Amino acid sequence: MTLQNNVSNAAGMSAWQAMASEPANSKIDVSHSGEPSAKGDDVDLGSDASKAAFDNLFTALHTSYPTKSQAVRILLEGAHDGGAPLTPKLVGQAIHIAENSAAMLCDKYSERATLSSLSPRGDEGRALLTDFSRLVVERNIACAATTCSARSEVLGAIISEIRSAPHVSENVKQRLLAHAEAAKLQQDFADKAATSDIPVIRALKSPVDACWKLVMDGYLGLGSFSGTAALKQSHFENECGYMRGMLNGLNAMLATMREPLTAEMYESLHDVAVNGVQERDTLDHTAVMASKFRDGEAVGFKLDVAGNGAIGKLPNMTQAGLGEYMESGKAKTGLISFDNREPVPKLVAKEIPRETCIQKATEIIGKYGVAREKALEMGNAGDRELAILRAIAACCQDLDQHHLFMDGNIRTIAFLVMNKLLLQNELLPSVLQDPNVFDMNGIEEIVGDIRLGQEAFQTL
Numbered sequence: 001m002t003l004q005n006n007v008s009n010a011a012g013m014s015a016w017q018a019m020a021s022e023p024a025n026s027k028i029d030v031s032h033s034g035e036p037s038a039k040g041d042d043v044d045l046g047s048d049a050s051k052a053a054f055d056n057l058f059t060a061l062h063t064s065y066p067t068k069s070q071a072v073r074i075l076l077e078g079a080h081d082g083g084a085p086l087t088p089k090l091v092g093q094a095i096h097i098a099e100n101s102a103a104m105l106c107d108k109y110s111e112r113a114t115l116s117s118l119s120p121r122g123d124e125g126r127a128l129l130t131d132f133s134r135l136v137v138e139r140n141i142a143c144a145a146t147t148c149s150a151r152s153e154v155l156g157a158i159i160s161e162i163r164s165a166p167h168v169s170e171n172v173k174q175r176l177l178a179h180a181e182a183a184k185l186q187q188d189f190a191d192k193a194a195t196s197d198i199p200v201i202r203a204l205k206s207p208v209d210a211c212w213k214l215v216m217d218g219y220l221g222l223g224s225f226s227g228t229a230a231l232k233q234s235h236f237e238n239e240c241g242y243m244r245g246m247l248n249g250l251n252a253m254l255a256t257m258r259e260p261l262t263a264e265m266y267e268s269l270h271d272v273a274v275n276g277v278q279e280r281d282t283l284d285h286t287a288v289m290a291s292k293f294r295d296g297e298a299v300g301f302k303l304d305v306a307g308n309g310a311i312g313k314l315p316n317m318t319q320a321g322l323g324e325y326m327e328s329g330k331a332k333t334g335l336i337s338f339d340n341r342e343p344v345p346k347l348v349a350k351e352i353p354r355e356t357c358i359q360k361a362t363e364i365i366g367k368y369g370v371a372r373e374k375a376l377e378m379g380n381a382g383d384r385e386l387a388i389l390r391a392i393a394a395c396c397q398d399l400d401q402h403h404l405f406m407d408g409n410i411r412t413i414a415f416l417v418m419n420k421l422l423l424q425n426e427l428l429p430s431v432l433q434d435p436n437v438f439d440m441n442g443i444e445e446i447v448g449d450i451r452l453g454q455e456a457f458q459t460l
Contacts, residue, residue, distance in 0.1 A: 088399045267293055305317050376388075393446040
């Protein structure tokens with residue numbers, strides 16, 4: 001039904017205006033079942049009254065809420081077309097949601113955004129994320145969006161509202177877009193998972209939750225790390241766009257899962273994963289992570305033998321790992337070096353041109369291929385699987401230690417490359433508790449972590 005600007009029923013219009021201005025009707029009972037709330041003292045106006053009521057409602061709301069009337073109109077049309085009864089509470093719910101639209105969120109946080117990056121690790125960022133999450137829940141309820149595809153459409157509408165919001169901080173707009181686009185990618189992933197040609201993806205119990213946990217450290221997604229699911233999922237949004245980039249990367253990896261890993265594919269997966277991701281805690285939305293292999297720049301990362309057991313982070317350097325590194329050829333090529341100077345040891349990947357990065361990636365992947373072929377010749381299934389896991393662990397560690405990109409190395413390796421190789425070998429994907437174990441842990445230690453991560457995957 002299309003709402004009309006029909007003001008012929010003056011009494012009806014007056015009644016709706018009174019209802020629209022009544023504070024009590026702005027309250028909402030949120031139902032996580034996805035169905036519009038229709039309980040308490042709701043009054044079903046009945047089919048005979050609904051047409052006149054809808055005809056008058058838009059004009060009444062337009063009078064009281066001129067800047068929000070279009071959002072209300074869309075919401076109520078969707079509810080009506082979905083068979084929901086027109087009740088005072090439903091109208092109040094629509095008004096409430098319109099008052100908390102994406103455009104209104106942009107306005108609300110624009111002044112604050114000049115002083116804060118709005119990272120969810122800070123108070124302002126957490127408040128923005130909470131308001132956004134509430135907006136999505138309420139909009140889904142109002143639109144009776146009970147399927148992944150319907151919720152994706154709702155998020156698509158919210159994304160359009162954010163993009164078209166005028167005169168607002170670009171920082172706020174980019175933050176909200178990152179949250180909304182990641183949420184839409186989750187719904188799209190879940191919508192397609194049921195028909196995936198990859199059995200373990202098709203068998204996921206809750207694809208909406210599983211997809212983000214596949215691209216997050218296990219101690220965040222599956223461990224005892226404190227915080228709501230939304231805050232855990234957004235933990236790395238201090239680099240705004242992290243989850244959006246990683247979900248795009250996950251989709252790209254699954255779409256090309258059966259294609260062999262090459263240096264070109266490795267670079268492509270990385271570039272998808274970091275596309276549009278802002279540098280950490282920046283107010284400058286144009287400061288984004290670099291794509292492509294390094295070209296003449298050096299990069300390094302710290303090594304920590306302690307970890308942080310309080311939140312679930314593991315040491316990224318062990319005695320076994322350091323010993324294996326020092327005995328390997330990697331320590332003698334001049335491409336990377338171990339710096340043990342105080343106060344914190346680190347591994348430094350030295351300046352090399354892009355061509356050398358491509359050659360090194362090709363060499364590392366080729367070495368994995370040789371090790372895998374030898375493993376496949378083993379007669380015992382257990383020995384064969386162990387040898388393949390060792391080959392995957394060594395390949396991922398070599399790629400990590402050579403840090404062939406300026407940013408986004410470990411996320412590309414641990415969440416995309418590792419699981420691509422596991423799936424290609426008909427092994428379960430792994431949700432690593434802490435992917436930084438690839439930095440400088442022993443191969444057997446890493447294999448143990450991969451197996452624990454495979455057990456964690458089975459809970460998704």
